Amino acid sequence: MKPRVDWIPPALLLAIALAALAMIGNPSTWVTLTVAGLAMGLLIFIMSSGLTLVFGLMDVMNFAHGLFIAVGAYVAVSVMKLFSASAGSESFLVNLGALLPAMLAAVVVAALLGLAFERIIIKPVYGQHLKQILITTGGMIVAEQLIHVLWGPDLLPLARPSTLRGSFLVGDMAIEKFRLSAVVIGLVVFAAMVLVLNRTKIGLLIRAGVENKEMVEAMGYRIRRLFVAVFVAGSALAGLGGALWGMYQESVTVHIGAQMMVLIFIVIIIGGLGSVGGCFAGAILVGLVANYVGYLSPKIALGSNILLMVMVLLWRPQGLYPVSKQ
Amino acid sequence: MAEALLTLSGVNTHIGHYHILQGVDFAVPRGELTMLLGRNGAGKTTTLRTIMGLWRASAGSIRFESGEIARAPTPDIANLGIAYVPESMGIFAGLTVRENLLLAARSGPPEEKRLDWIFRFFAPMKKFWDLPAGLLSGGQKQMLSISRAIVEPRKLVLVDEPTKGLAPAIINNLIEAFAELKKTDTTILMVEQNFHAARSLGDSVVVMDAGRIVHGGRMADLAADEALQNRLLGLSLEAHQ
Numbered sequence: 001m002k003p004r005v006d007w008i009p010p011a012l013l014l015a016i017a018l019a020a021l022a023m024i025g026n027p028s029t030w031v032t033l034t035v036a037g038l039a040m041g042l043l044i045f046i047m048s049s050g051l052t053l054v055f056g057l058m059d060v061m062n063f064a065h066g067l068f069i070a071v072g073a074y075v076a077v078s079v080m081k082l083f084s085a086s087a088g089s090e091s092f093l094v095n096l097g098a099l100l101p102a103m104l105a106a107v108v109v110a111a112l113l114g115l116a117f118e119r120i121i122i123k124p125v126y127g128q129h130l131k132q133i134l135i136t137t138g139g140m141i142v143a144e145q146l147i148h149v150l151w152g153p154d155l156l157p158l159a160r161p162s163t164l165r166g167s168f169l170v171g172d173m174a175i176e177k178f179r180l181s182a183v184v185i186g187l188v189v190f191a192a193m194v195l196v197l198n199r200t201k202i203g204l205l206i207r208a209g210v211e212n213k214e215m216v217e218a219m220g221y222r223i224r225r226l227f228v229a230v231f232v233a234g235s236a237l238a239g240l241g242g243a244l245w246g247m248y249q250e251s252v253t254v255h256i257g258a259q260m261m262v263l264i265f266i267v268i269i270i271g272g273l274g275s276v277g278g279c280f281a282g283a284i285l286v287g288l289v290a291n292y293v294g295y296l297s298p299k300i301a302l303g304s305n306i307l308l309m310v311m312v313l314l315w316r317p318q319g320l321y322p323v324s325k326q
Numbered sequence: 327m328a329e330a331l332l333t334l335s336g337v338n339t340h341i342g343h344y345h346i347l348q349g350v351d352f353a354v355p356r357g358e359l360t361m362l363l364g365r366n367g368a369g370k371t372t373t374l375r376t377i378m379g380l381w382r383a384s385a386g387s388i389r390f391e392s393g394e395i396a397r398a399p400t401p402d403i404a405n406l407g408i409a410y411v412p413e414s415m416g417i418f419a420g421l422t423v424r425e426n427l428l429l430a431a432r433s434g435p436p437e438e439k440r441l442d443w444i445f446r447f448f449a450p451m452k453k454f455w456d457l458p459a460g461l462l463s464g465g466q467k468q469m470l471s472i473s474r475a476i477v478e479p480r481k482l483v484l485v486d487e488p489t490k491g492l493a494p495a496i497i498n499n500l501i502e503a504f505a506e507l508k509k510t511d512t513t514i515l516m517v518e519q520n521f522h523a524a525r526s527l528g529d530s531v532v533v534m535d536a537g538r539i540v541h542g543g544r545m546a547d548l549a550a551d552e553a554l555q556n557r558l559l560g561l562s563l564e565a566h567q
Contacts, residue, residue, distance in 0.1 A: 214380060215412070217399075218378055221401055324420060
Protein backbone atom coordinates (compact mmCIF):
# COMPACT_ATOMS: atom_id res chain seq x y z
CA MET A 1 0.00 0.00 0.00
CA LYS A 2 1.36 3.42 -0.93
CA PRO A 3 1.08 6.50 1.28
CA ARG A 4 -1.49 9.02 0.15
CA VAL A 5 -0.23 12.42 -0.91
CA ASP A 6 -2.48 15.42 -0.43
CA TRP A 7 -2.43 17.06 -3.85
CA ILE A 8 -5.12 19.66 -3.10
CA PRO A 9 -2.78 22.49 -1.95
CA PRO A 10 -0.48 22.16 -5.03
CA ALA A 11 -3.59 22.00 -7.23
CA LEU A 12 -4.84 25.16 -5.53
CA LEU A 13 -1.56 26.93 -6.31
CA LEU A 14 -1.84 25.88 -9.95
CA ALA A 15 -5.48 27.00 -10.11
CA ILE A 16 -4.57 30.42 -8.66
CA ALA A 17 -1.75 30.81 -11.18
CA LEU A 18 -4.03 29.86 -14.09
CA ALA A 19 -6.82 32.12 -12.85
CA ALA A 20 -4.30 34.96 -12.60
CA LEU A 21 -3.21 34.25 -16.21
CA ALA A 22 -6.81 34.55 -17.36
CA MET A 23 -7.31 37.82 -15.44
CA ILE A 24 -3.98 39.40 -16.42
CA GLY A 25 -4.35 38.45 -20.06
CA ASN A 26 -0.77 39.19 -21.06
CA PRO A 27 1.42 36.03 -20.75
CA SER A 28 4.71 37.93 -20.46
CA THR A 29 3.38 40.06 -17.58
CA TRP A 30 2.06 36.88 -15.97
CA VAL A 31 5.46 35.16 -16.23
CA THR A 32 7.19 38.18 -14.69
CA LEU A 33 4.68 38.30 -11.83
CA THR A 34 4.83 34.54 -11.31
CA VAL A 35 8.62 34.49 -11.07
CA ALA A 36 8.46 37.47 -8.69
CA GLY A 37 5.84 35.66 -6.61
CA LEU A 38 7.85 32.45 -6.51
CA ALA A 39 11.02 34.35 -5.55
CA MET A 40 9.20 36.23 -2.80
CA GLY A 41 7.54 33.05 -1.60
CA LEU A 42 10.73 31.02 -1.51
CA LEU A 43 12.62 33.77 0.34
CA ILE A 44 9.79 33.87 2.91
CA PHE A 45 10.04 30.08 3.12
CA ILE A 46 13.77 30.27 3.90
CA MET A 47 13.08 32.81 6.64
CA SER A 48 10.08 31.05 8.17
CA SER A 49 10.92 27.33 7.94
CA GLY A 50 13.03 27.42 11.11
CA LEU A 51 10.34 29.25 13.07
CA THR A 52 7.66 26.70 12.21
CA LEU A 53 9.88 23.87 13.47
CA VAL A 54 10.77 25.82 16.61
CA PHE A 55 7.10 26.28 17.37
CA GLY A 56 6.20 22.73 16.43
CA LEU A 57 8.97 21.15 18.46
CA MET A 58 8.80 23.09 21.71
CA ASP A 59 5.70 25.33 21.45
CA VAL A 60 8.03 28.31 21.67
CA MET A 61 6.59 31.59 20.41
CA ASN A 62 9.62 33.52 19.22
CA PHE A 63 8.56 37.03 18.26
CA ALA A 64 12.22 37.96 17.86
CA HIS A 65 12.79 35.71 14.84
CA GLY A 66 12.97 38.90 12.74
CA LEU A 67 16.14 39.80 14.62
CA PHE A 68 18.05 37.02 12.81
CA ILE A 69 16.68 38.25 9.48
CA ALA A 70 17.83 41.80 10.23
CA VAL A 71 21.26 40.69 11.44
CA GLY A 72 21.72 38.49 8.37
CA ALA A 73 20.88 41.42 6.11
CA TYR A 74 23.22 43.84 7.93
CA VAL A 75 26.09 41.36 8.00
CA ALA A 76 25.60 40.89 4.25
CA VAL A 77 25.81 44.68 3.80
CA SER A 78 29.12 44.80 5.65
CA VAL A 79 30.66 41.82 3.84
CA MET A 80 29.48 42.95 0.41
CA LYS A 81 31.06 46.33 1.14
CA LEU A 82 34.29 44.59 2.06
CA PHE A 83 34.25 42.65 -1.22
CA SER A 84 32.81 45.47 -3.33
CA ALA A 85 35.45 44.99 -6.03
CA SER A 86 34.42 41.35 -6.52
CA ALA A 87 30.73 42.26 -6.40
CA GLY A 88 31.23 44.84 -9.14
CA SER A 89 33.00 42.48 -11.54
CA GLU A 90 31.30 41.39 -14.74
CA SER A 91 32.33 37.78 -14.10
CA PHE A 92 29.83 35.60 -12.25
CA LEU A 93 32.60 33.54 -10.68
CA VAL A 94 34.28 36.68 -9.32
CA ASN A 95 30.87 37.85 -8.06
CA LEU A 96 30.60 34.60 -6.14
CA GLY A 97 33.75 35.69 -4.31
CA ALA A 98 31.62 38.40 -2.68
CA LEU A 99 28.23 36.68 -2.62
CA LEU A 100 29.34 33.45 -0.95
CA PRO A 101 31.27 35.11 1.93
CA ALA A 102 28.31 37.46 2.48
CA MET A 103 25.83 34.56 2.65
CA LEU A 104 28.17 32.47 4.77
CA ALA A 105 28.81 35.29 7.22
CA ALA A 106 25.07 36.02 7.49
CA VAL A 107 24.42 32.34 8.23
CA VAL A 108 27.22 31.98 10.78
CA VAL A 109 26.51 35.21 12.67
CA ALA A 110 22.76 34.51 12.77
CA ALA A 111 23.43 30.95 13.96
CA LEU A 112 25.74 32.11 16.78
CA LEU A 113 23.26 34.79 17.76
CA GLY A 114 20.51 32.16 17.70
CA LEU A 115 22.52 29.93 20.03
CA ALA A 116 23.09 32.77 22.50
CA PHE A 117 19.46 33.88 22.22
CA GLU A 118 18.13 30.39 22.94
CA ARG A 119 20.42 29.87 25.92
CA ILE A 120 19.90 33.31 27.50
CA ILE A 121 16.40 34.42 26.48
CA ILE A 122 14.34 31.34 25.53
CA LYS A 123 15.62 28.69 27.95
CA PRO A 124 14.28 30.33 31.13
CA VAL A 125 10.75 30.62 29.69
CA TYR A 126 10.06 27.14 28.29
CA GLY A 127 6.37 26.31 28.57
CA GLN A 128 5.38 29.89 29.50
CA HIS A 129 3.78 31.44 26.43
CA LEU A 130 3.01 34.87 27.84
CA LYS A 131 6.56 35.29 29.10
CA GLN A 132 7.90 34.03 25.75
CA ILE A 133 5.93 36.70 23.88
CA LEU A 134 7.01 39.46 26.27
CA ILE A 135 10.67 38.52 26.51
CA THR A 136 11.18 37.82 22.79
CA THR A 137 9.41 41.07 21.86
CA GLY A 138 11.63 42.87 24.36
CA GLY A 139 14.68 41.08 22.96
CA MET A 140 13.74 42.22 19.46
CA ILE A 141 13.49 45.87 20.59
CA VAL A 142 16.86 45.72 22.36
CA ALA A 143 18.47 44.03 19.34
CA GLU A 144 17.11 46.68 16.96
CA GLN A 145 18.70 49.37 19.12
CA LEU A 146 22.00 47.47 19.10
CA ILE A 147 21.82 47.36 15.29
CA HIS A 148 21.33 51.15 15.38
CA VAL A 149 24.49 51.43 17.45
CA LEU A 150 26.53 49.12 15.18
CA TRP A 151 25.31 50.10 11.72
CA GLY A 152 23.54 53.43 12.32
CA PRO A 153 19.88 54.38 11.90
CA ASP A 154 19.95 55.15 8.17
CA LEU A 155 18.78 52.99 5.31
CA LEU A 156 21.79 51.14 3.89
CA PRO A 157 22.07 50.10 0.24
CA LEU A 158 22.70 46.42 -0.46
CA ALA A 159 23.65 46.18 -4.10
CA ARG A 160 23.29 42.90 -5.94
CA PRO A 161 26.43 41.53 -7.60
CA SER A 162 26.80 42.88 -11.14
CA THR A 163 25.89 39.68 -12.96
CA LEU A 164 22.68 39.31 -10.94
CA ARG A 165 21.39 42.75 -11.91
CA GLY A 166 19.01 43.23 -14.82
CA SER A 167 16.80 40.67 -16.52
CA PHE A 168 16.87 37.77 -18.91
CA LEU A 169 14.79 38.55 -21.97
CA VAL A 170 12.90 35.59 -23.42
CA GLY A 171 10.82 36.89 -26.32
CA ASP A 172 8.96 39.82 -24.80
CA MET A 173 9.19 38.36 -21.31
CA ALA A 174 11.58 39.91 -18.79
CA ILE A 175 12.70 37.69 -15.93
CA GLU A 176 14.83 39.36 -13.29
CA LYS A 177 18.10 37.50 -12.80
CA PHE A 178 18.13 37.94 -9.03
CA ARG A 179 14.57 36.70 -8.65
CA LEU A 180 15.40 33.63 -10.69
CA SER A 181 18.48 33.07 -8.49
CA ALA A 182 16.31 33.43 -5.39
CA VAL A 183 13.95 30.78 -6.77
CA VAL A 184 16.89 28.42 -7.36
CA ILE A 185 18.36 29.03 -3.86
CA GLY A 186 14.91 28.61 -2.26
CA LEU A 187 14.35 25.31 -4.06
CA VAL A 188 17.80 24.07 -3.07
CA VAL A 189 17.12 24.94 0.60
CA PHE A 190 13.72 23.21 0.42
CA ALA A 191 15.22 20.12 -1.21
CA ALA A 192 17.97 20.00 1.43
CA MET A 193 15.41 20.30 4.22
CA VAL A 194 13.24 17.56 2.72
CA LEU A 195 16.31 15.36 2.39
CA VAL A 196 17.43 15.96 5.98
CA LEU A 197 13.92 15.55 7.43
CA ASN A 198 13.17 12.36 5.51
CA ARG A 199 16.51 10.63 5.06
CA THR A 200 18.41 11.23 8.26
CA LYS A 201 17.81 10.07 11.81
CA ILE A 202 18.00 13.62 13.14
CA GLY A 203 15.34 14.57 10.58
CA LEU A 204 13.13 11.72 11.75
CA LEU A 205 13.62 12.87 15.33
CA ILE A 206 12.61 16.42 14.45
CA ARG A 207 9.46 15.19 12.68
CA ALA A 208 8.65 12.86 15.56
CA GLY A 209 9.36 15.58 18.13
CA VAL A 210 7.00 18.01 16.40
CA GLU A 211 4.24 15.37 16.77
CA ASN A 212 4.93 14.07 20.28
CA LYS A 213 8.01 15.30 22.11
CA GLU A 214 7.17 13.36 25.25
CA MET A 215 7.31 10.05 23.37
CA VAL A 216 10.63 11.00 21.78
CA GLU A 217 12.04 11.51 25.29
CA ALA A 218 10.51 8.23 26.46
CA MET A 219 12.47 6.55 23.65
CA GLY A 220 15.71 7.87 25.09
CA TYR A 221 16.37 11.00 23.05
CA ARG A 222 17.08 14.39 24.61
CA ILE A 223 14.56 16.71 22.98
CA ARG A 224 16.13 19.87 24.47
CA ARG A 225 19.39 19.27 22.61
CA LEU A 226 17.45 18.65 19.43
CA PHE A 227 15.52 21.86 19.98
CA VAL A 228 18.70 23.91 20.44
CA ALA A 229 20.03 22.46 17.16
CA VAL A 230 16.79 23.30 15.35
CA PHE A 231 16.70 26.79 16.86
CA VAL A 232 20.26 27.46 15.68
CA ALA A 233 19.55 26.04 12.21
CA GLY A 234 16.35 28.10 11.99
CA SER A 235 18.24 31.24 12.99
CA ALA A 236 20.91 30.50 10.38
CA LEU A 237 18.27 30.10 7.68
CA ALA A 238 16.62 33.36 8.80
CA GLY A 239 20.03 35.03 8.47
CA LEU A 240 20.42 33.65 4.94
CA GLY A 241 16.87 34.74 4.09
CA GLY A 242 17.55 38.20 5.51
CA ALA A 243 20.69 38.62 3.37
CA LEU A 244 18.79 37.53 0.25
CA TRP A 245 15.75 39.66 1.09
CA GLY A 246 17.99 42.68 1.57
CA MET A 247 19.41 42.09 -1.92
CA TYR A 248 15.90 41.53 -3.24
CA GLN A 249 14.94 44.99 -1.95
CA GLU A 250 18.44 46.41 -2.63
CA SER A 251 18.37 48.16 0.73
CA VAL A 252 18.31 47.35 4.43
CA THR A 253 16.69 49.10 7.38
CA VAL A 254 16.59 48.04 11.00
CA HIS A 255 12.93 47.11 10.58
CA ILE A 256 13.55 44.59 7.81
CA GLY A 257 13.00 41.67 10.18
CA ALA A 258 10.01 43.09 12.03
CA GLN A 259 8.33 43.91 8.71
CA MET A 260 8.74 40.34 7.53
CA MET A 261 7.32 38.86 10.72
CA VAL A 262 3.71 39.53 9.70
CA LEU A 263 4.17 37.58 6.47
CA ILE A 264 6.14 34.86 8.26
CA PHE A 265 3.40 34.33 10.85
CA ILE A 266 0.79 34.21 8.09
CA VAL A 267 2.86 31.60 6.24
CA ILE A 268 3.47 29.31 9.20
CA ILE A 269 -0.16 29.54 10.31
CA ILE A 270 -1.70 28.76 6.91
CA GLY A 271 0.92 26.07 6.31
CA GLY A 272 0.12 24.30 9.59
CA LEU A 273 2.32 24.97 12.64
CA GLY A 274 5.34 22.69 12.65
CA SER A 275 4.92 21.57 9.05
CA VAL A 276 7.82 22.29 6.68
CA GLY A 277 5.82 21.13 3.63
CA GLY A 278 2.95 23.35 4.73
CA CYS A 279 5.34 26.26 5.24
CA PHE A 280 6.64 25.77 1.68
CA ALA A 281 3.14 25.67 0.14
CA GLY A 282 1.97 28.58 2.32
CA ALA A 283 4.98 30.73 1.41
CA ILE A 284 4.46 30.20 -2.31
CA LEU A 285 0.75 30.92 -1.93
CA VAL A 286 1.50 34.18 -0.09
CA GLY A 287 4.17 35.19 -2.62
CA LEU A 288 1.98 34.55 -5.67
CA VAL A 289 -1.15 36.16 -4.23
CA ALA A 290 0.80 39.25 -3.11
CA ASN A 291 2.19 39.76 -6.62
CA TYR A 292 -0.97 38.94 -8.58
CA VAL A 293 -3.20 41.09 -6.35
CA GLY A 294 -0.63 43.88 -6.31
CA TYR A 295 -0.88 44.02 -10.11
CA LEU A 296 -4.60 43.37 -10.55
CA SER A 297 -5.97 45.40 -7.65
CA PRO A 298 -3.31 47.47 -5.88
CA LYS A 299 -5.86 48.98 -3.48
CA ILE A 300 -6.48 45.67 -1.72
CA ALA A 301 -2.87 44.40 -1.98
CA LEU A 302 -2.07 45.40 1.60
CA GLY A 303 -4.81 43.28 3.11
CA SER A 304 -4.70 40.45 0.58
CA ASN A 305 -2.51 38.19 2.70
CA ILE A 306 -4.69 38.57 5.79
CA LEU A 307 -7.71 37.79 3.61
CA LEU A 308 -5.86 34.79 2.21
CA MET A 309 -5.11 33.55 5.73
CA VAL A 310 -8.77 33.90 6.73
CA MET A 311 -9.90 31.98 3.65
CA VAL A 312 -7.37 29.17 4.12
CA LEU A 313 -8.24 28.79 7.81
CA LEU A 314 -11.96 28.72 7.05
CA TRP A 315 -11.22 25.89 4.60
CA ARG A 316 -8.58 24.08 6.66
CA PRO A 317 -8.54 25.36 10.26
CA GLN A 318 -5.31 23.48 11.07
CA GLY A 319 -3.51 24.78 7.98
CA LEU A 320 -2.71 23.33 4.56
CA TYR A 321 -0.64 20.40 5.89
CA PRO A 322 -1.48 20.01 9.58
CA VAL A 323 0.86 18.08 11.85
CA SER A 324 -0.93 15.48 13.95
CA LYS A 325 -0.15 16.30 17.59
CA GLN A 326 -0.58 14.10 20.64
CA MET B 327 9.57 -15.11 43.82
CA ALA B 328 12.38 -13.78 41.62
CA GLU B 329 14.52 -10.85 42.75
CA ALA B 330 13.10 -7.38 42.14
CA LEU B 331 14.12 -5.53 38.98
CA LEU B 332 12.13 -2.43 39.89
CA THR B 333 11.22 -1.28 43.38
CA LEU B 334 8.99 1.64 44.33
CA SER B 335 9.12 2.79 47.96
CA GLY B 336 6.86 5.51 49.36
CA VAL B 337 6.40 7.15 45.96
CA ASN B 338 4.29 10.30 45.98
CA THR B 339 3.30 12.22 42.86
CA HIS B 340 1.51 15.55 42.66
CA ILE B 341 -0.06 16.84 39.45
CA GLY B 342 -0.78 20.50 40.00
CA HIS B 343 -2.64 20.70 43.29
CA TYR B 344 -3.74 17.08 43.13
CA HIS B 345 -1.97 14.48 45.26
CA ILE B 346 -2.28 11.42 43.01
CA LEU B 347 0.20 8.82 44.28
CA GLN B 348 0.18 8.73 48.08
CA GLY B 349 3.03 6.47 49.08
CA VAL B 350 3.18 3.69 46.50
CA ASP B 351 5.22 0.62 47.49
CA PHE B 352 5.68 -2.44 45.32
CA ALA B 353 8.31 -4.46 43.50
CA VAL B 354 8.37 -5.89 39.99
CA PRO B 355 10.10 -9.30 39.96
CA ARG B 356 12.72 -9.84 37.27
CA GLY B 357 11.56 -11.94 34.30
CA GLU B 358 7.89 -11.84 35.29
CA LEU B 359 4.82 -10.05 33.99
CA THR B 360 3.31 -7.99 36.79
CA MET B 361 -0.26 -6.79 36.38
CA LEU B 362 -1.15 -3.40 37.84
CA LEU B 363 -4.90 -3.36 38.42
CA GLY B 364 -7.33 -0.92 39.96
CA ARG B 365 -10.41 1.16 39.36
CA ASN B 366 -10.35 4.16 37.01
CA GLY B 367 -8.53 7.02 38.69
CA ALA B 368 -6.66 4.75 41.12
CA GLY B 369 -3.27 6.06 39.89
CA LYS B 370 -2.12 3.25 37.57
CA THR B 371 -1.18 5.45 34.61
CA THR B 372 0.41 7.98 36.97
CA THR B 373 2.53 5.18 38.41
CA LEU B 374 3.86 4.20 34.97
CA ARG B 375 4.48 7.83 33.99
CA THR B 376 6.26 8.47 37.30
CA ILE B 377 8.52 5.46 36.72
CA MET B 378 9.37 6.87 33.25
CA GLY B 379 10.06 10.32 34.74
CA LEU B 380 7.31 11.89 32.64
CA TRP B 381 5.78 13.08 35.90
CA ARG B 382 8.21 13.71 38.69
CA ALA B 383 7.86 11.91 42.04
CA SER B 384 7.59 14.51 44.79
CA ALA B 385 8.80 12.01 47.40
CA GLY B 386 9.93 8.40 47.65
CA SER B 387 12.35 6.16 45.87
CA ILE B 388 12.27 4.28 42.55
CA ARG B 389 15.11 1.81 42.16
CA PHE B 390 15.84 0.05 38.88
CA GLU B 391 18.38 -2.74 39.23
CA SER B 392 20.65 -1.14 41.80
CA GLY B 393 20.28 2.51 40.81
CA GLU B 394 17.92 5.28 41.90
CA ILE B 395 15.91 6.70 38.98
CA ALA B 396 13.26 8.82 40.71
CA ARG B 397 15.03 12.04 39.81
CA ALA B 398 16.62 10.98 36.53
CA PRO B 399 15.58 12.62 33.25
CA THR B 400 13.24 10.55 31.05
CA PRO B 401 15.81 9.86 28.28
CA ASP B 402 18.28 8.52 30.87
CA ILE B 403 15.60 6.23 32.30
CA ALA B 404 14.75 4.95 28.81
CA ASN B 405 18.41 4.35 28.06
CA LEU B 406 18.69 2.04 31.06
CA GLY B 407 16.62 -0.41 29.00
CA ILE B 408 13.09 0.63 29.94
CA ALA B 409 10.48 0.93 27.17
CA TYR B 410 7.08 2.55 27.53
CA VAL B 411 3.84 1.86 25.67
CA PRO B 412 1.44 4.64 26.71
CA GLU B 413 -2.32 4.32 26.82
CA SER B 414 -2.53 6.78 23.90
CA MET B 415 -0.07 4.52 22.01
CA GLY B 416 2.14 7.53 21.22
CA ILE B 417 2.84 6.54 17.65
CA PHE B 418 4.23 9.15 15.27
CA ALA B 419 1.38 9.42 12.79
CA GLY B 420 3.32 11.30 10.11
CA LEU B 421 6.17 8.76 10.12
CA THR B 422 5.94 5.41 8.38
CA VAL B 423 5.90 2.11 10.26
CA ARG B 424 9.54 1.64 9.23
CA GLU B 425 10.52 5.11 10.50
CA ASN B 426 8.71 4.57 13.81
CA LEU B 427 10.68 1.37 14.36
CA LEU B 428 13.92 2.92 13.17
CA LEU B 429 13.64 5.63 15.82
CA ALA B 430 12.82 3.12 18.53
CA ALA B 431 15.96 1.08 17.76
CA ARG B 432 18.59 3.05 19.68
CA SER B 433 21.61 0.89 18.89
CA GLY B 434 21.35 1.08 15.09
CA PRO B 435 18.94 -0.22 12.45
CA PRO B 436 16.63 -2.99 13.72
CA GLU B 437 18.01 -6.50 13.28
CA GLU B 438 16.36 -8.59 10.55
CA LYS B 439 15.96 -11.51 12.93
CA ARG B 440 14.25 -9.37 15.53
CA LEU B 441 11.95 -7.86 12.91
CA ASP B 442 11.01 -11.32 11.61
CA TRP B 443 10.19 -12.32 15.19
CA ILE B 444 7.92 -9.25 15.54
CA PHE B 445 6.29 -9.85 12.13
CA ARG B 446 5.41 -13.39 13.24
CA PHE B 447 2.77 -12.10 15.64
CA PHE B 448 2.25 -8.59 14.21
CA ALA B 449 2.00 -9.36 10.48
CA PRO B 450 0.41 -5.99 9.55
CA MET B 451 3.69 -4.28 10.48
CA LYS B 452 5.36 -6.00 7.53
CA LYS B 453 2.42 -5.40 5.21
CA PHE B 454 2.21 -1.68 5.98
CA TRP B 455 5.98 -1.17 6.36
CA ASP B 456 6.10 2.04 4.26
CA LEU B 457 2.67 3.39 5.18
CA PRO B 458 2.35 6.46 7.45
CA ALA B 459 1.39 5.17 10.88
CA GLY B 460 -1.52 7.61 11.06
CA LEU B 461 -3.31 5.54 8.41
CA LEU B 462 -3.22 2.31 10.45
CA SER B 463 -6.32 1.04 12.26
CA GLY B 464 -6.55 1.28 16.06
CA GLY B 465 -5.39 -2.30 16.57
CA GLN B 466 -2.52 -1.89 14.12
CA LYS B 467 -1.42 1.31 15.87
CA GLN B 468 -1.32 -0.63 19.15
CA MET B 469 0.73 -3.35 17.44
CA LEU B 470 3.15 -0.67 16.22
CA SER B 471 3.38 0.89 19.65
CA ILE B 472 4.27 -2.48 21.20
CA SER B 473 6.61 -3.37 18.31
CA ARG B 474 8.52 -0.16 18.97
CA ALA B 475 8.92 -1.07 22.61
CA ILE B 476 10.35 -4.50 21.80
CA VAL B 477 12.25 -3.76 18.57
CA GLU B 478 15.36 -4.23 20.67
CA PRO B 479 15.76 -6.41 23.75
CA ARG B 480 14.67 -4.40 26.81
CA LYS B 481 15.06 -5.09 30.49
CA LEU B 482 11.66 -3.70 31.43
CA VAL B 483 8.60 -2.87 29.33
CA LEU B 484 5.87 -0.66 30.82
CA VAL B 485 2.55 -1.16 29.04
CA ASP B 486 -0.57 0.90 29.72
CA GLU B 487 -3.88 -0.76 28.82
CA PRO B 488 -2.82 -2.35 25.53
CA THR B 489 -6.21 -3.96 24.85
CA LYS B 490 -8.32 -0.86 25.45
CA GLY B 491 -10.94 -0.38 22.74
CA LEU B 492 -9.68 -3.25 20.58
CA ALA B 493 -11.65 -6.04 18.90
CA PRO B 494 -11.52 -9.49 20.61
CA ALA B 495 -9.52 -11.03 17.75
CA ILE B 496 -6.84 -8.38 18.07
CA ILE B 497 -6.81 -8.75 21.86
CA ASN B 498 -6.08 -12.47 21.41
CA ASN B 499 -3.34 -11.53 19.00
CA LEU B 500 -1.80 -9.19 21.60
CA ILE B 501 -2.05 -11.85 24.32
CA GLU B 502 -0.13 -14.27 22.09
CA ALA B 503 2.48 -11.61 21.42
CA PHE B 504 3.02 -10.87 25.11
CA ALA B 505 3.16 -14.59 25.86
CA GLU B 506 5.96 -14.83 23.27
CA LEU B 507 7.69 -11.83 24.79
CA LYS B 508 7.55 -13.43 28.25
CA LYS B 509 9.53 -16.36 26.87
CA THR B 510 12.44 -13.98 26.23
CA ASP B 511 12.68 -13.24 29.98
CA THR B 512 11.66 -9.64 29.44
CA THR B 513 10.21 -8.11 32.59
CA ILE B 514 6.85 -6.45 32.00
CA LEU B 515 4.72 -4.16 34.13
CA MET B 516 1.27 -3.92 32.57
CA VAL B 517 -1.81 -1.91 33.42
CA GLU B 518 -4.82 -3.88 32.17
CA GLN B 519 -8.58 -3.84 32.67
CA ASN B 520 -9.37 -6.88 30.52
CA PHE B 521 -9.59 -9.87 32.83
CA HIS B 522 -9.01 -12.44 30.11
CA ALA B 523 -5.73 -10.72 29.23
CA ALA B 524 -4.79 -10.12 32.86
CA ARG B 525 -5.40 -13.72 33.90
CA SER B 526 -3.73 -15.18 30.79
CA LEU B 527 -0.57 -13.16 31.10
CA GLY B 528 -0.06 -12.06 34.69
CA ASP B 529 2.42 -13.83 36.96
CA SER B 530 2.10 -11.43 39.84
CA VAL B 531 -0.43 -8.70 40.53
CA VAL B 532 -0.54 -5.37 42.33
CA VAL B 533 -3.86 -3.64 43.00
CA MET B 534 -4.12 0.11 43.51
CA ASP B 535 -6.84 2.24 45.03
CA ALA B 536 -6.85 5.99 45.66
CA GLY B 537 -3.14 6.34 44.97
CA ARG B 538 -2.00 3.48 47.22
CA ILE B 539 -1.23 -0.20 46.84
CA VAL B 540 -3.96 -2.23 48.50
CA HIS B 541 -2.93 -5.73 47.45
CA GLY B 542 0.07 -7.60 46.12
CA GLY B 543 0.46 -11.27 45.32
CA ARG B 544 0.24 -13.97 42.65
CA MET B 545 -2.18 -13.40 39.78
CA ALA B 546 -3.44 -16.95 39.99
CA ASP B 547 -4.50 -16.41 43.61
CA LEU B 548 -6.50 -13.29 42.78
CA ALA B 549 -8.05 -14.94 39.73
CA ALA B 550 -9.27 -17.79 41.90
CA ASP B 551 -10.71 -15.63 44.68
CA GLU B 552 -13.91 -13.89 43.59
CA ALA B 553 -14.53 -12.39 47.03
CA LEU B 554 -11.08 -10.77 46.97
CA GLN B 555 -11.75 -9.41 43.48
CA ASN B 556 -15.00 -7.87 44.69
CA ARG B 557 -13.33 -6.31 47.68
CA LEU B 558 -10.33 -4.93 45.79
CA LEU B 559 -11.81 -3.98 42.48
CA GLY B 560 -15.47 -3.52 43.28
CA LEU B 561 -16.53 -6.23 40.88
CA SER B 562 -15.69 -9.72 39.84
CA LEU B 563 -12.95 -9.86 37.20
CA GLU B 564 -14.92 -12.64 35.52
CA ALA B 565 -17.87 -10.29 35.10
CA HIS B 566 -15.59 -7.47 33.96
CA GLN B 567 -14.19 -9.12 30.86
